[in-house]
Amino acid sequence: MRIYSHMARTAAATAMVVSLGTFSSVAFALDTDDFATKVAAIGSQGGTKMTFGAIETNGDTIVLKSVRLAPGGEPPVELGDVSFEGVEEEDDGAYSVELVKFPDVDVTNEGDHLSIVDIEIGGLYVPETMTYDTLDNILFYESMSTGPLKITHKGEEVFSMSGIELEVNRADDDSTVGLTLNGTGLRADIKHIDDPKPRQMLNDLGYETLTGDLALDVNWDVESGTVKLNEYGLTLNDVGKLAVQLEISGYTMEFIQAMQQAQAAAAANPDPEAAQQAMGFAMLGMLQQLTFKSASIRFDDASVTEKALAYAGKQQGISGEQMRQAVKGMMPLMLGQLGIPSLQQQISAAANIYLDNPGNLTVSAKPAAPVAVPAIMGAGMGDPRALVDLLNVQVTAND
Template sequence: MMPMRTLRSMLASAAFVGLAAAPAFALDGADLVAKFNAASAANGTTITYDGADVDGDTLTLSNVILKTAAGPGRDLKIGEVTLEGIEEYEDGSYYVETVSLPDVNVSETEGSVSVKDIALGGLSIPANPAGGTIDDILLYESASTGPVSVTAKGKQVFALEGVDANLTRQESDTGFDFDATLKGLKADLSDVEDAKAKDAIQKLGLTNLAGEITMKGSWEIASGNISLGEFALDFANVGRLALAFDISGYTLEFMKSVQEAMKAQEANPNKEEANQALGLSMMGLMQQLTFNGASIRFDDASITKRVLDYLGKEQGVSGDQLAQSLKGLIPVMMAQLNVPELQNQVSAAANTYLDQPKSLTITAKPDKPVPFPMIVGAAMGAPNTMPSVLGVKVTAND
């Protein structure tokens, strides 16, 4: 995606074709990094570097180190970083077409981590991160990696084919849409040391996992509406777990207030006092948020039957017998909550799912948005009203 400012820059350049050439613009690498740090510092990270080599619209930084608020022990040595296709706008902000980072290869006694082909595309660096528009946020248009590998004791235990993430500005720059995919995920759990856990993993057929993780959503700046349409974990021969939520009030001001509260916590040497202060701050900030809806859905891919068989065998019964026992036990457990309508929904959904496991869905969709203070009040004063306050529904195989 080409930002509007890039398009305007191109049109302006075209208008001056034929005029005498002005002296070449000298890119100020130190200024670019300073503004990058000013914007990223809000998230608790900054970078340092030993040298900055400018060649036209390309900036190469040597010996880059990513510093975090956690302290020197958590700093990450990156190495050489190349920024290409850099444009500086009249307001002092920057647009970087591509950012290339070196491969990660970290080895320790017990294992190693490697990440290849790390790159960012369309990096926007604001001139003034204290502003209140989308142009005042450090953003990228795309981020990706190649293969990712984690080894332990000489054996690969985790791998990814790659990661792809994208941010797309909405019309009129009101916000942005985002999506990400972690593809070709593989995990080897054969070397789990705990004997009981290892036995369960083997009997449930979870020794080798393969799947992917996907995410997509949007953020509207003015209203602070964050809609996570999907965060899904999908594994072969296990199932697909998808989460979604929709809240409002997460504005730039709210985000900056959270960041300031976290900075105050990190700066306070008295950690107990710092944590208490952070908790009070977060409780106060949460009052600005509004709940619009949420859902959890699981689509079975044979794991339910294996779990029933495994747990049933532990109790000396078959998986089908355990399922029948659960169908009788669930209504008794739900009755303790004193929520008859929800009890009936859960019992009906459980019966349907246990008879033929396909899908199980829990949704919370109130008739109108619910302020978070109202949710907290209901949870503390009358927890049995929560399902009606949030509009909770439970269904199976739909």
């Protein structure tokens, strides 16, 4: 995304006057109504309508007052006054914005309170028209961040995070796009879990609170449409880390354009049922373009396994070590219900290795050649067991 800096100012008084005069004329030339209309077009996608009450301008800062998002069929969301700083109009009618600042979220509903502060978007690009045929029409910003997030219930903190940071890294030649997200300082209070059974179990395992972090890392090859989810991970301290990886192809600019057109058509249809049906058919057609390359789910232990064995053994009146051996002994019987001998053997072998020395468990699927997504859906509906061979499912431990 292109971000243009303001005209440089010199220390000399005369040059400063000229500079400020030029800056004022540029700011005055901004077509605020045009800018606001194009920003609303970005916010009004996928059946959502963005509106605002008024526009205020101060130099190269534009404030949209009383911004509201109205998702189709859902109650509207009041965003308040949104400030766009460092607005510059480009030669093609597009706009670049250095920084977008949102008002803090402060919502209370039936004793539950949500607060999010310091919500910002950096490097916003507002295209001249929404055509979805270039990266400029689908990548609207370079970064997004928030300050602390907090959820309370009847005055007591239930969940919190220190903040979220997201960055979009676009290659100079537009060949690839990378996206990373980090959510730090996650904290959840166990005593507020509604279901008493898991709440008691977690307490017995020694967890009064759960703390950790979130991470997301995605790469997209624009021409081939290959999307690699390198990591979607949740790390919980003294528990473990759950990480998901995925690779698909066919997510091209043409696919995105078709999806946006289908969503726009559904949003314009006055009959919700007919719109939903048409959207379903459109999505089935678009899925024909996607192919599955690989996926994996991995868990890295950080002491929860030993705690769970000790807890389960206590319930049976035996030690954690005795429970370990009991689980290993029962494994063949439990797995026999799958009716897939090759997979049963893999799971049993991996479980034995893991239980003897808890390290990590991985379930992966990597077919010899990419498989069309509709073929996977058909196999899943016909005979789910066929997916094991179709996707080359593997189960391993302590890799």
